[in-house]
Amino acid sequence: MTPSTSGAHPAGTPADSGTTSRTDAAARATATPDTGVPVLEVEDLRVEFRTRGPVVNAVNGVSYSIAPGETMAILGESGCGKSVSAQAIMGILDTPPAVISGAIRFEGRDMLAMGAEDQRKIRGPGVSMIFQDALSALNPVYSVGYQIGEMFRAHRGTSKKEARERAVELMDRVRIPAARQRVDDYPHQFSGGMRQRVMIAMALALDPKVLIADEPTTALDVTVQAQVMDLLKDLQRDTGMGLILITHDLGVVNEVADRVSVMYAGKVVETGTTDDVFTRPAHPYTRGLMSSIPLLEDKGHRLNPIVGAPPSLAAIPPGCSFHLRCPMARRGADGRPDCAADVPPLREVVVGRRSACHYSEELLHG
Amino acid sequence: MGLPAVVVTHGAVRLFPSADHPAGARPEERPVGRYVARRLLLTIPVLIGASFLIFAMVYALPGDPIRALAGDRPLPASVQAALTAEFNLDDPLLVQYAKYVGGLLQGDFGTDFRGRPVLDTISQRLPVTVTLTAVAIFFEILIGITAGVLAGLRRGSFFDNLVLVSTTLVVSIPVLVLGFVSQYVLGVRLGWFPVAGITQGLYSYLLPGFILAATSLAYVTRLTRTSLADSLRADYVRTARAKGLAPRTVVVRHTLRNSLIPVVTFIGADIGGLLGGAIITEAVFNIPGLGRAVFDAVSQQEGAVVVGIITLMVFFFIFFNLVVDVLYAVLDPRIRYE
Known part of the structure; x- marks a missing residue:
């Protein structure tokens, strides 16, 4: 999975992944009008942590949506709020200290407005999540079969024996060799890649409409990373689920995502199709990310990093949160916006492209 | 003591091989029976x-136990000589010990100076100590775990702080003081409990x-509080919530089970210790248990009684440590025997 900015885009646009290469499981999804109708919508999501110190504004008005069969990547550096936004969707943030506002609509119903019990019933069959480090994310004292089967037992009241059978089927489905022999093994008896497959099997147990994958391959070595991503894509094709991929790996995004949302300091700064964003970034931050990728033909040259460090979420600068690191930042003269004072709105700059920069047009056309 | 410890490693031993996973399928598997036998x-x-x-x-204790037995009135020299000979008190240490072990091998635990078999003393005193230990452990489990769980679930609450203060207080007061005060207040003044005896x-x-349990x-x-608080922050608890499990299931299955592992270990080892008798508690409340028996035997230099009872206590201690080690591997599959 070598990072590269150009070239083939295997998954295609959301529109064709919605109509081509669908198997029977996905046919179900096609029965309801799907393309374009989002299964999950996040609107103006804000998450802040009120602890003893200063308030940490982890997510500051993030909106995105995901359609069945679509893969959307959320790209950003560590600490930009990408995982927190996902955890808010899953309802696994502790409130307090977290304070969540905005709307998270699953199939049109706002999860933040419903009761805890209704919300819980969506986790698993509706929205499901896999985590970065499968070893710590799986309970060490229960067998993997138990932990996978627990999904059926908790949500469908399946018997213990039946749940174990279904766990074997799922382990087969995520291509764990000798699933029947290994169903009673414990997480520590599996390799890193196999453990992540166990996580995936668990998350997919109830055929979720949306799967959130939070850095699913970061803890794995490169060859295993590719296998796990391939598996996720195959399973997505089979089930027609929407996939939200949270990552800082540009190579992974380029290979699997239909659309990408770039986050910086708790905000989405640019969204668009992966091709567009990667080839013609409309935000200086995105451009900085793209030009920081080492290219094979540039061997021997210095890397080209973005200067400075991302701001602390407890002290986000006024105006555009990126202006302190931005090579294009302007002091607004003659009626033009001041990057250090005016907050740039996320606006459509080209059809299908949104960017939160006052000077996106210059970047695109200049 | 050179005893093999249970070692945490990756690749655990299965205690109960299942039908479709026959024993021997994995090279690292070793039956628990062999481990127990070796221990x-x-x-x-x-x-x-x-x-x-x-x-x-x-x-090595100074003084002549036979003369002490008689008190102020001197014994006739012939009687004293006969008793000294009967209990081998004039022999060198190694000879005395050899004769004692020789008796043990024939099932003879010896007698005290009054001719009462040591085995009788043990069989009379042991049930008392076992009952006292059982009551103490019952309190430890019932009150200790309950209070620890409630405090751990609501960290920083009034109850949590109450637990922190009261446990610190209890730990810093000597058992002797705690015993006498409670005996005086609850037994003598309020009359809620018997003052002494059984x-x-x-x-x-x-x-x-x-x-005894305090x-x-x-x-x-x-321990329960801290362990539970740690478990609650664990990634696998976050996973359990993301799976849409009921809050009760998240706490009971995915938090309690994991956090009780060190607590079970502690309580198991404590049983072994408590069975060794509680000399102070038994003395304060005048309870005729093993602790009392040892205390009396030491002061009267009753060698056979002291050795018999203390060796039994050592055995209990070792045995319950073994039970804990085996139990530990049942609770935590990552443990394996070596």
Whole structure:
């Protein structure tokens, strides 16, 4: 999975992944009008942590949506709020200290407005999540079969024996060799890649409409990373689920995502199709990310990093949160916006492209 | 003591091989029976060593136990000589010990100076100590774990702070003080509990049992609280919530089970310790248990009694540590025997 900015885009646009290469499981999804109708919508999501110190504004008005069969990547550096936004969707943030506002609509119903019990019933069959480090994310004292089967037992009241059978089927489905022999093994008896497959099997147990994958391959070595991503894509094709991929790996995004949302300091700064964003970034931050990728033909040259460090979420600068690191930042003269004072709105700059920069047009056309 | 410890490694041993996973399918598997047998065999040299050390200590005590037996009135020289000969008191240490072990091998635990078999003393005193231990452990589990869980679930609450303060207080007060104060207030002044003795059946064990448990109870509470608080922050608990499990399931299955592992270990080891008798508690409440028996035997230099009882205590201690080690592997599949 070598990072590269150009070239083939295997998954295609959301529109064709919605109509081509669908198997029977996905046919179900096609029965309801799907393309374009989002299964999950996040609107103006804000998450802040009120602890003893200063308030940490982890997510500051993030909106995105995901359609069945679509893969959307959320790209950003560590600490930009990408995982927190996902955890808010899953309802696994502790409130307090977290304070969540905005709307998270699953199939049109706002999860933040419903009761805890209704919300819980969506986790698993509706929205499901896999985590970065499968070893710590799986309970060490229960067998993997138990932990996978627990999904059926908790949500469908399946018997213990039946749940174990279904766990074997799922382990087969995520291509764990000798699933029947290994169903009673414990997480520590599996390799890193196999453990992540166990996580995936668990998350997919109830055929979720949306799967959130939070850095699913970061803890794995490169060859295993590719296998796990391939598996996720195959399973997505089979089930027609929407996939939200949270990552800082540009190579992974380029290979699997239909659309990408770039986050910086708790905000989405640019969204668009992966091709567009990667080839013609409309935000200086995105451009900085793209030009920081080492290219094979540039061997021997210095890397080209973005200067400075991302701001602390407890002290986000006024105006555009990126202006302190931005090579294009302007002091607004003659009626033009001041990057250090005016907050740039996320606006459509080209059809299908949104960017939160006052000077996106210059970047695109200049 | 050179005993093999249970070691945490990756690649655990399965205790109960399932039908479709026959034993021997994995090279690292070793049956638990062999491990237990080896540990039990190793207790033999420990018991021999311990009994010899105790024997030597009693031997080293100053004074003549036979003369002390008689009190102020001097014994006729012939009687004294006969008793000294009967109990081998003039022999060198090693000879005395050899004769004692020789008797043990024939099932003879010896007698005290009044001719009463040591085995009789043990069989009379042991049930009392076992009852007292059971009551103490009951309190540790019931109160300690409950309070620890409630405090751990609501960290920073009033109850949590109450637990922190009261456990600190209990740990810092000597058992002797705690025993006498509670005996005076609850027994003498309020009359809620018998002041001393075991004449009222199980009821008379409640207060002494509680006092005996007090220190461990505080430790169990704090251990449970901390362990639970740690588990609650674990990634797998976050996963359990993301799976849409009911809050009760998340706490009971995915938090409690994991956090009780160290608590079970502590309580198991504590049983072994408490069975060794509680000299202070038994003395304060005048309870005729093993602790009392040892105390009396030491002051009267009753070598056979002291050695017999203390060796039994050492055995209990080793045995319950073994039970804990085996239990530990049942609770945590990452543990394997070596």
